Structures are given as C-alpha cells and as structure tokens.
Amino acid sequence: SKADYAYVLRGLQHLSEDGTMAVMLPTGALFRSATEGEIRKYLLEKKNIHAVISLPQGARNYMAIYTVLLIFKQKKSDKILFIDASRDGVKNATRLKxxxxxxxxxxxxxxxxxN
Structure with a gap:
C-alpha cells in the first residue's frame, strides 16, 4: 500500500554506474514488513545502501514525523554508515511542527x- 520503495527501485534503475542517489523517506519505511521488508533485504544483499541518516522531526512537509535520508550507489559496499542528525534541528518559529x-x-x- 506504500510506494516508498517503488520510488527507490525506479531511481536505482536509472542510476549511472558511478552515480549516487539520496532519497528522503519517513522513518517507518525502515521497519514495515511484508513486501517492503523483502525489498529492504534485496537492497541489503545487493549492497546498494551506503548510508542511513536520521533527520530532525518535522524536517519534511511541515509534518511532525521523523524522516531518514537514504544514500544509494550502484557501487557495492560491505558497510552501511548510520548518522543520527535528529538532534541537530531547530524549531521553526512560525510552524511549530x-x-x-x-x-x-x-x-x-x-x-x-x-570522512
């Protein structure tokens, strides 16, 4: 019912061999089961995910949800970098969420x- 990973897979399909793709998704996309879990497993096995960066709450679409920035490359990687930037945000004075x-x-x- 969610199209988050359809968007990701479509982007990877068009990514050049030395290209990098960044996709912002709601944090829930990291934990949903069923087909999305299978797609995440596939991406991990292909070693396309290079980084997962958590962003401050409300950094997307004026909604009070947590989001992550996923960095993908066609080049394989045995390691995934996890960065927690969720505490590096400041509130918007006019839009509190x-x-x-x-x-x-x-x-x-x-x-x-x-680095």
Whole structure:
C-alpha cells in the first residue's frame, strides 16, 4: 500500500554506474514488513545502501514525523554508515511542527558522511 520503495527501485534503475542517489523517506519505511521488508533485504544483499541518516522531526512537509535520508550507489559496499542528525534541528518559529537542520548540524552530518 506504500510506494516508498517503488520510488527507490525506479531511481536505482536509472542510476549511472558511478552515480549516487539520496532519497528522503519517513522513518517507518525502515521497519514495515511484508513486501517492503523483502525489498529492504534485496537492497541489503545487493549492497546498494551506503548510508542511513536520521533527520530532525518535522524536517519534511511541515509534518511532525521523523524522516531518514537514504544514500544509494550502484557501487557495492560491505558497510552501511548510520548518522543520527535528529538532534541537530531547530524549531521553526512560525510552524511549530517543523524543524530545520542547523548549518552546524548539516556541516557535521556532511563531514561525517565524507570522512
């Protein structure tokens, strides 16, 4: 009933051999069972997932939900980097359910990913 992984698989299908794809999904996409669980298992076995980055609550669509940024590459990787940036957000003064990733938080997340 969810199309999160249909979007991911379609993107991977068009990703160049040396390309990188970042997809923002609700955190729930990491834990749903049934077909989505099988797709996650497939992606783990193919070793396409390079990083999982948790973002501050409300960082997407003005909704108070947690989201993750998944980094995919065609190049295989035996390791997955997990980054918790969920505490690096600040509240939006006009939209209380929305948080923004601070510049320092973004820089820290980028530095961690690159190094």
């Amino acid at each position: 929305q948080n923004f990733l601070t510049e320092e938080g973004f820089a820290k997340m980028l530095h961690t990913y690159r």
